[in-house]
Amino acid sequence: MHDNVCPFHRVAIIAIIVGIISGFGALLFFKGLKLGTRFFMGNLLGYAYPDEGQTLAEIATWAPPDSIWLILPIICLGALASGMLVYRFAPEAEGHGTDAAVRAFHTEGKVRWRIPLLKAVTSILTMTTGGSAGREGPTAQISAGLGSIAADLLGLSARERRIALATGIGAGIGTIFKAPLGGAILGAEILYRRDFETEALVPSFLASIIGYAIFSAFEGFDPIFDLSGITWTVQQIPLFLFLGVVCGGMGLLYVKTFYTTQKVFKSVFSRFSLPNHVKPFAGAFIIGVGVILLAQISYEGMLIGLGSIGTGYGFLQLEMYNMLPLTVLLVLPFAKILTTSLTIGSGGSGGVFAPGLAIGGSTGGAIGLLLHLLLPDLVPLSSVPVFVVVGMIALFGGIANAPIAVLIMVVEMTANFSLFIPAMGAVAVADVLTGTNTIFHEQVMTKAQSGAHRGEYQVEVLEGIRADDAMVPADRVLTLMPDESCAHVLSIINRYGHTGFPVLEGDHLTGMVTIGDVRDGTESGKPALPVRNVMTRDVVSIDPDATLEKALILMMDNDIHHLPVVQTSDPGTLVGFLTSTDILRAYTRATVGEPDQH
Numbered sequence: 093m094h095d096n097v098c099p100f101h102r103v104a105i106i107a108i109i110v111g112i113i114s115g116f117g118a119l120l121f122f123k124g125l126k127l128g129t130r131f132f133m134g135n136l137l138g139y140a141y142p143d144e145g146q147t148l149a150e151i152a153t154w155a156p157p158d159s160i161w162l163i164l165p166i167i168c169l170g171a172l173a174s175g176m177l178v179y180r181f182a183p184e185a186e187g188h189g190t191d192a193a194v195r196a197f198h199t200e201g202k203v204r205w206r207i208p209l210l211k212a213v214t215s216i217l218t219m220t221t222g223g224s225a226g227r228e229g230p231t232a233q234i235s236a237g238l239g240s241i242a243a244d245l246l247g248l249s250a251r252e253r254r255i256a257l258a259t260g261i262g263a264g265i266g267t268i269f270k271a272p273l274g275g276a277i278l279g280a281e282i283l284y285r286r287d288f289e290t291e292a293l294v295p296s297f298l299a300s301i302i303g304y305a306i307f308s309a310f311e312g313f314d315p316i317f318d319l320s321g322i323t324w325t326v327q328q329i330p331l332f333l334f335l336g337v338v339c340g341g342m343g344l345l346y347v348k349t350f351y352t353t354q355k356v357f358k359s360v361f362s363r364f365s366l367p368n369h370v371k372p373f374a375g376a377f378i379i380g381v382g383v384i385l386l387a388q389i390s391y392e393g394m395l396i397g398l399g400s401i402g403t404g405y406g407f408l409q410l411e412m413y414n415m416l417p418l419t420v421l422l423v424l425p426f427a428k429i430l431t432t433s434l435t436i437g438s439g440g441s442g443g444v445f446a447p448g449l450a451i452g453g454s455t456g457g458a459i460g461l462l463l464h465l466l467l468p469d470l471v472p473l474s475s476v477p478v479f480v481v482v483g484m485i486a487l488f489g490g491i492a493n494a495p496i497a498v499l500i501m502v503v504e505m506t507a508n509f510s511l512f513i514p515a516m517g518a519v520a521v522a523d524v525l526t527g528t529n530t531i532f533h534e535q536v537m538t539k540a541q542s543g544a545h546r547g548e549y550q551v552e553v554l555e556g557i558r559a560d561d562a563m564v565p566a567d568r569v570l571t572l573m574p575d576e577s578c579a580h581v582l583s584i585i586n587r588y589g590h591t592g593f594p595v596l597e598g599d600h601l602t603g604m605v606t607i608g609d610v611r612d613g614t615e616s617g618k619p620a621l622p623v624r625n626v627m628t629r630d631v632v633s634i635d636p637d638a639t640l641e642k643a644l645i646l647m648m649d650n651d652i653h654h655l656p657v658v659q660t661s662d663p664g665t666l667v668g669f670l671t672s673t674d675i676l677r678a679y680t681r682a683t684v685g686e687p688d689q690h
Contacts, residue, residue, distance in 0.1 A: 106248070106256050107295035111302025113238040114263035118231055119307050121212050122268055125227060128220030132170070133402075137162050141398075142406030144316050148413055154406070156394050160387040163222055164380035167401070170221025171376030174214040174441050175369035182210045183368075186439045189215070189229030190261075193236035194283055195534040197257050198542045205244075208237035214441035222383075222401040223376065224431035225442020228265050232443070235264025251291075254544050258283065258292035259299045265445075266296075266501075267303035270316055274501025276300040281494040285528045287538040315507035316405070319412055324478045324514055327470060332482055332514040335459050336521030339486035342455050343522060346429050346448065347491050347531050353437035368439065375438025379431050386427075395420045400427035404450025408484070411457040412477040418465075421458035425451045444531050448488035449502070456483020478514060481506055485515045490522035491531045551641055553682050554675070559643055560636035562678035563657045563668030571596045571666070574603070574624035578610045581623060585610065592654035592671070595627050600664045601656055603627035635660045636667055640675050647672060 133139045142154040157163070178186050182204065189211060196203050215230035239260030243253040258279050266275015276296035280289040357371050383397035395416065399407040407424070410416050416424075432447040460479025463471040481502060489498035499519055503511055528537070539545040572581060572593045585591065585607055595603040609626040633656045634643050643655055657668035 102252060103255060103295050104298065106242075106246075106252060107259055107298040108302060109242050109246075110235070110239045110256055110259045110295070111263050111299035112306065113242060114235045114260055114267050114299060115303035115306025117208065117234050117238050118264055118268040118303060119310055121216075121227070121231060121234060122307070122311065124212060124216045125220060128216045129402075132166055132221045136166055139398075141402075142410055144405035144409045145314060145318055146409060147318060151406075151409060151413065151415070154410075156387075156398060160394065160397075161384050163383050163401070164377070167222035167376045167380045168373055170217045171223060171372035171435075171438075171440055172370070174217040174223075175372035175439060177210060177214050177217075178372075178439065178441060179367075179369040182207055186441065189231075189233035189441070189443055190282065190445070191229075191532050191534040193232045193257070193261050194532060196236060196240070197254055197261075197283055198534065198536055198544055200543075202244075202253070203233070203237040203240035203257070205237075205241055208234040208241070211237070211441065215443075218372070218435065218440045218442045219402065221376075222379070223372075223435040223440050223442055224379070224401055224404070224428060224447055225435050225440060225444075226403050226446025226449075227268055227443055228445035229443025230441065231264040231268045232261045235260035235267075255292055255295055258289055259295045262292065262296035263299035263303045266300035267307045269501060269505055270304060270308060270311075270313070271501040271504035272300035272304040273297075274497050274499075274504050277500060278494055278497035281497045282492060282532065283535065283542070284539070285493045285530055285535045285537050289539075316505040317409055317412060319477060319481065319506040319508050321474060322477045322508070323472065323474045324510075325470075325475075328475065328478075329514060329517060331459075331463060331471065332479075332518045333521050335456055335479060335483055336486045336518035337525065338459060339452055339455055339483055339518065340490050340522040340525030342425055342429075342451060343448075343487045343491040343526050344529055346432075346451055346487070347526075347529055349429050350433045350437055350444070350531065351533070353433035357438045371439040372435075372441075375434040375440060379434050382431070392417060392419050396423050396427050399424050399450075399454070400431040403446040404428060404453075405446060408450055408453045408480065411453055411480045414461075414473060414476055416454075416457065418458065418461045421454050421461060424454040425458070428454065445488065445492075448491065448531065449484040452483040452485070452487025453480045454483075455487060456480045459483070478511065481508075481511055482515045482518045485511075486518035486522040488531075489519040490526040491529065493523075493526075493528070493530050493532070493535060495519045495523045553679055554641040554644060555639050557640045557678050557682060558636065559634050559638045559640065559655075559657050559670055560668060562640055562674045563636075563670040564674065565668050566666045569594065569666070569669040572605060572623055573597070574622065574627070576623050577620040578623060578626060579620035581605065581610045582607075592652075594631075594656045594666055594669060595623055596666065599666075601631060601633070601658060601666045603629045604631050604654065604656065606652075606654070631656060633658045633663060634670065640678060643670055644672075644675055 133141050137157045139157040140155040142151050211230050211233045219225050236257045239256040243256045262276045262279020266272040279296045280293045283289050386393035386397035428451045456479040460476035485499050485502045489495035536542050572595050591607040605627040632650050653672045655670045659665040
């Protein structure tokens with residue numbers, strides 16, 4: 093891309109390219125997931141699985157597998173193959189993907205070229221064989237990786253590269269969930285715990301629309317979930333706020349369990365020196381055995397086991413049709429937390445978004461159905477699906493620190509915009525309760541902590557500090573006279589460690605001398621020269637009320653590390669002395685809140 097293209101045009105071009113890449117990338121990944129699920133779950137396991145978006149008549153034909161024990165070899169095979177690919181070729185493809193994309197944004201803004209393909213393959217192997225994971229994390233990392241590749245090919249600047257990466261995250265997620273508005277906002281919101289990447293917002297809008305158009309041209313424009321015939325009333329709003337409280341607690345349990353499981357796997361495999369690629373296999377084995385045991389207990393146990401594997405979207409659709417019993421809804425959130433922690437916490441490749449929605453949805457379904465049984469007039473059966481959707485939004489919006497984006501995304505995924513009101517209240521409560529706890533550990537608090545913006549904040553800090561706040565006052569400055577010998581000055585340098593001194597004739601500043609000047613004046617075999625012969629007479633100085641930002645620019649422009657601070661009205665009167673070390677010390681005090689030492 094050429095430098096004569098204005099920034100607006102460059103950003104627009106980046107958005108268009110990333111949108112096209114995200115659209116086709118998400119489409120290929122989605123096709124791979126469909127084919128893999130049909131082969132492993134349908135053909136091998138014999139599972140007529142429920143699917144999101146199916147009508148009531150279509151989903152009523154779903155049926156559990158005849159031989160549930162086959163889930164064990166299938167899920168273990170997928171996990172082992174995924175683990176071998178991840179740890180052999182791309183360790184950063186381990187886990188849920190979104191964190192890796194967020195980390196890349198906050199650091200160098202680069203993703204290795206092999207990552208998009210490997211993340212797609214390993215995630216398909218994990219998810220289609222029964223691993224509890226979602227497609228948002230892989231899609232985020234795939235799209236971010238493709239955006240990074242485009243940045244490499246186009247020779248983008250560091251700032252433009254990060255815009256491309258954040259735009260890729262938003263466009264990819266918005267595309268594969270057919271939620272372009274929410275996805276675009278998610279790309280800007282998910283990077284921080286309490287901030288927003290405004291620069292990425294407009295390009296994400298453009299890229300998401302392009303990606304959505306491409307994806308939906310092949311997969312249809314219908315929303316992800318079929319939601320019809322539902323009702324809610326204003327009188328139920330306190331109940332939705334209560335649901336927000338419950339979802340906040342369940343969200344914290346999800347985060348705690350997930351990262352505790354991750355630590356346990358790392359600790360055990362490190363202690364016994366076991367190969368990392370076996371970790372996902374171990375997690376999958378526990379899941380497979382658990383599903384088989386649940387299926388032996390009862391039919392409801394089988395429903396819990398099947399609902400706890402895969403993305404969980406098919407069971408969310410069943411919940412929206414009120415097709416799951418209360419006993420299943422009460423246990424399913426905990427089972428889903430456990431299987432997701434075992435799948436991704438052990439190193440499996442997949443996202444945490446879909447499981448989070450599934451946990452929130454079944455929590456909402458359980459609360460809604462309980463309220464229906466206790467207060468049938470206030471909460472009719474047609475309102476229970478509303479609790480399912482609001483639970484999805486509240487739980488994951490809270491623990492993702494992205495309440496706005498998740499709220500909009502899920503409403504787009506159900507195409508029912510009347511849900512904004514109850515969902516807004518519930519997600520607000522959940523977000524307050526979860527605080528800065530997050531499922532995405534690579535999120536930073538604000539832009540000030542992001543490597544992508546650190547330079548901007550350094551400038552702001554330095555612009556807020558005056559030279560006289562950081563300088564050493566004149567009465568504490570070690571000064572020299574013009575007639576002193578360079579040999580004497582060299583001894584002072586060796587004694588005190590200073591490398592530059594102002595030279596005063598009486599009380600008047602006449603020059604500067606540095607260690608380099610002194611060495612030139614003490615050449616071997618020659619008498620030592622006086623300071624006046626080697627000093628710099630054209631002194632670069634600064635006023636007391638100048639900012640440290642100006643001082644640093646002066647130092648860089650003149651390749652110096654010392655600045656005499658002189659009176660504004662009389663440049664020959666020394667009032668202080670400023671070094672690059674003084675600037676760094678003042679900056680550190682300002683950023684950590686230490687009191688001024690001068």
